[in-house]
Every structure is written in C-alpha cells, then in structure tokens.
C-alpha cells in the first residue's frame with residue numbers, strides 16, 4: 001500500500017491512503033517558460049479525507065482552478081504528485097486518465113453542462129451509458145430521490161430552474177459512485193437561497209452517503225457548508241479552517257488579499 005507523505009501534525013495530514021480519497025503532495029505547476037513563467041501552484045500539500053466535504057478558497061489568481069485541474073488529472077503537475085486513492089495520476093497515460101476521470105471522479109460545474117436535447121433521466125445516465133455500463137436502476141432511483149428530482153425525469157433541462165438543473169448535474173455526478181466529487185463554483189450561477197439549498201444537499205450527501213466532495217468557491221457562505229476550508233494564496237497552502245463559519249472564512253480571506 002502506498003502511504004502519502006503529508007506532514008504529520010498538520011490538519012491536512014491523514015494516516016494512510018485507506019483514509020484518504022485524494023492527496024496532492026508538494027504539487028508545483030508552472031505555466032510558461034523563462035521570464036514569463038508563472039508558478040500557479042508552488043509546492044501545495046493537501047489531503048482529502050474520505051467522506052469529507054472540503055472547500056478550497058483563495059484570492060483571485062491564487063491557484064484554485066489549477067488545484068482542481070491537477071486534482072482531476074486535467075493538468076499535469078510540473079513537480080510533486082497527485083494520488084486518487086492509491087493511484088498516482090502521473091503513472092497514467094492520457095487514455096487511462098480519461099477513463100479515471102470518467103469512472104472514479106464526479107464533476108459539478110457552475111454552468112451545469114447538461115445536454116439540452118436529452119431528458120433529465122437521459123442526462124443522468126449518459127456517462128454510464130457512454131462507459132458501456134448499464135446504470136444500476138436501484139441506485140439511480142435512490143440518487144434522484146435524494147437530490148429531489150424524481151418527478152422531473154422526463155423533462156428537458158430548459159424546463160427546469162437553475163437550482164433543479166444543478167441538482168440534475170449532482171445526480172449525474174453521483175450515479176457512477178465516484179470516489180470524489182469535484183465541484184467548481186457549483187452555486188456561482190444561483191441566487192443565494194437556491195445556492196444554499198444546493199450546498200445543503202452537497203453536505204447531506206457527504207453526511208449520509210459518505211461521499212467525498214472537494215469544492216472550489218469564492219463565497220465564504222458556500223465554504224461554511226464544508227467540514228474544512230483549505231486556503232491558497234500565491235499558489236501556496238495558506239492554512240486551513242475546521243468547522244468554518246462564514247465570518248471566520250471571510251476574516252481569513254481578508255488577510256490573504258483581494259478576492
């Protein structure tokens with residue numbers, strides 16, 4: 001078994017990969033070359049415990065998107081490594097990485113990315129069908145019930161509100177039973193009341209199903225739904241906050257720079 005070498009004593013350190021869904025170890029990502037080179041991530045070490053809800057926050061340009069892209073295997077680190085469970089993403093070629101994203105990671109984006117010509121039910125099961133897997137009907141029923149869209153399965157996305165569309169996207173992410181759900185500003189396009197309902201749903205999925213969720217956000221209220229907030233500043237890990245409140249997150253952000 002491969003044990004991530006995170007730093008003992010830090011709250012981001014988790015004993016062994018059986019406890020850890022995802023780990024970034026000393027990840028550095030440099031874009032460009034020579035004088036124009038930018039270190040978007042500069043030696044970031046973060047472990048994500050299984051069954052936890054983690055938010056990543058930081059000022060604009062602090063490296064949040066790069067963090068998420070490296071975690072998802074969409075970007076390859078310049079140095080350091082990313083582990084999904086026991087799998088070192090650097091050991092995989094492009095085809096295997098694509099398969100890993102499809103089979104082991106669920107994605108939720110700000111723009112729901114639903115296919116307009118398909119029904120809700122078809123959108124939810126599309127990734128499984130593309131993977132050549134027959135979706136488990138019992139699990140699909142459970143997921144659509146939990147996210148609250150059981151009565152909308154025959155609708156097209158355009159017939160749903162923004163909040164309902166994001167629930168569909170969350171259901172789509174869950175159907176494949178991913179090891180981790182990566183969410184990029186999942187409430188960025190929603191009004192605050194609907195956004196809070198979606199965040200409560202994400203938290204509930206973590207608390208009741210043991211789903212692991214990692215979410216990038218600009219919003220201290222959104223971050224407060226997580227168990228833990230990891231802060232980035234200038235591409236570096238700038239501390240964490242357990243059991244965050246919106247006020248405590250906002251206070252920390254104020255010290256990190258413009259956001």
Ligand SMILES: Nc1ncnc2c1ncn2[C@@H]1O[C@H](COP(=O)(O)OP(=O)(O)OP(=O)(O)O)[C@@H](O)[C@H]1O
Pocket residue numbers: 031032038039040058059060061062063064065066067
């Ligand atoms: N493809 C790229 N080429 C060159 N520089 C990049 C690239 N992607 C990101 N960067 C730079 O890396 C740094 C971190 O960018 P990143 O998008 O990860 O930050 P962020 O925290 O997500 O920002 P925001 O909150 O504004 O979306 C920035 O200085 C950015 O300009």
